[in-house]
Amino acid sequence: MTTGTEERLRRWRLVLGGGSADGTGCALGGQDERIDAALAAVYGDAEGGEVERKDRLNVGRGKSAPKVARWLAEVRELFPQGTVKVMQQDAIERLNLKQLLLEPELMDAVEPDVNLAVTLLSLKDVMPDAAKERARSVVRHVTDELTRRLEEPLRAAVTGTLNRAARTNRPRPRDIDWGRTIRANLGTYQPDRRTIIPERLVGYARARRQMRSVTLCVDQSGSMADSVVYAGVFGAVLASLPAIKTNVVVYDTAVVDLTDQLQDPVDVLFGVQLGGGNDTPLALRYCKDLLTQPEESIFVLISDLYEGSGSAEMLRRLREFRDMGVQVVVLLALDRNGKPSFDRQNASALAGMGIPVFACTPEHFPDLMAAALGRQDVSAWASARGMPVVHDEGLEG
Template identity: 35%
Template sequence: MTDPQLLRRWRLALGRYAERALPSSGLTGEDQRTDRALDYLYAREMEKRGLRRGKSGGKGGSLDPTSLTPLGWLGELRDLFPQSVYETVQAHAIDNLGMSELLSDPAVLDALEPNRDLLKALIAFKGAANPAAREKIREVTRKVVEEILRQLRPRIEAALAGRPNRFRRSQLKAMKNFAWRETIRDNLKNWDSERSRIVADRLRFHGRSRRRLPWTIILCVDQSGSMLSSTIYAAVMASILTALPSVEVKLVVFDTAIVDLSSEAHDAVEVLMSVQLGGGTNIGAAVEYCEGLAVQPTRTIFVLISDFEEGAPVGRLLSAVRRMASARITMLGLGALSDDAAPVYDRRMAERLAGCGMEIAALTPDRFAEWIGARIA
């Protein structure tokens, strides 16, 4: 290859391990900074594969990753890359390559760009964080959750409201609701003496309110690590649903233990700071617990958000779902609740749950809201 730009791109892509064939001396000053910043992160992955991190060709001092600190490295990324690339590299550092030192220093946390990838990493890491870092994690979590709510709330509320049916006649003005006494009183001023009648230009009707029982929506959320994205959106959805009139939200998270977070359902940040990722999975026990929360079964919606990877004997789970179906509880099993709705789940178990009366799906938050809205309308 003789094209200088092509050589430059290959050198930046391959990093210090191509130093012998593509020396960094051919890079500009800014390209050398870029090379060093990328090496700080991606050389760690190469080291895992058995490649040594020694200095390259006797000239590697400028590329030595130890010359950068996490905070200084983040500053370099901001200077060198556009925002979208910066966020991608940051996500690789935290999520894929395990640079947990980025999350252990409050000053570094201040420098991180709040986004959803960062939120996932923070929720996974928070259990190991020191108190100072944990408070910073809470601050960042709140910023990201507020941004998700800002984007989602209008779509969710519109989906829950549904579209008005222009062809459905209102029953409020039916003759059985006609308030004749009030109509006469309001129109006495319109007495027509020649025809001896009142010309009513304003009709009055009684409002007829129909008493309806409230709905209970139970969100039962698997807090295993593979369900982290869905856990975040479940917490956000719970906070939105709690604002609905005549709806009571129950929020339960589980692994082998069961934690009822219903009292915190209105606050997605508090929920996310409470979840504990990892551990085994006992879906049957969690479903049984939620079964006990259904006071009015026919006015209850039960949503199981899980990969359906049951760690306990499956008989308990299937029996609980059958009982809930017999009680006419509306049930939905979500393999994913996220922007991409791309689930990785136990399909055989999902089929068995469907056979017991549970609808199975993977939905984006707004589609989930439409599903809820169609059932509580």
């Protein structure tokens, strides 16, 4: 048997999990046995199933946390970080480890990621104080990592757009920026006259009477959990920009304004209540009072638009915002997947009003905000980047 064939059989054996039905006839040794055991603890094998998986980690038998913590440590040693996060989340879902996450030993062993942050946030109201402090440290690790990765692109995109908006090519004489004007006209230098003949003037536009305003209104029902995490991080970054007034509002069947907590994204996230129903019209009624300067306002609704009996009022109020002069954008999701389940009828109705409706990944959000602040056609912007934009015919581009 060739080495290549042996390697393929080895891989199939690890995938299939062994037992008489796998058909490989391949025996494992050394580290492969450890890998197989770690996988079997969560995914079982052809003859095992859920009962055997739970037995391997002693789930539900009192002193489960130490064994689960050892399994997590083993997984982190054997697999790449991306695989660890997938297995960790699968273990939480398949073996119902949520309550075990409240154990200090287990909390210290988990690999922080967005999925884990969402799980911990869903448990925050039943955590004892000691576990809550550890949970906050895990969530802070996640938000710090997201902020490190996403803050600079958002800051650069938004401030660049605002700086461009602050300049004009038709300045009044006292508003001419002579340094920029000279640099813009170096090609017209006349050597015989030793001077530049300016063909284009660059200057400062009149100062805005009001700051630009961004309101993020986030559906915090269970299906939107990842979006809530990213929206909290982006809201905190936007709030740190002096040229923008930022509001973050989350809602289910009640509305919570988290604007006063935006100095710390962890405080924002611990202020949400994931799961439950939703009442988008109630949130929109609240947010209308925040749109005090409609022409300077961007309103971003992050929702899957499943609204039931409230759909008519939701559509009417979003149309009202648009007619007031507000730049309205509806994001069906703000997560890495970018392919959400959503109410297609409501999405198509909004698209028919000229309101952009699409899903957005976190990496695209900074440029989205720059496009909105620059009063670009946001639907065209999203389509040009391959995002699934909803049209009024109900189709997606």
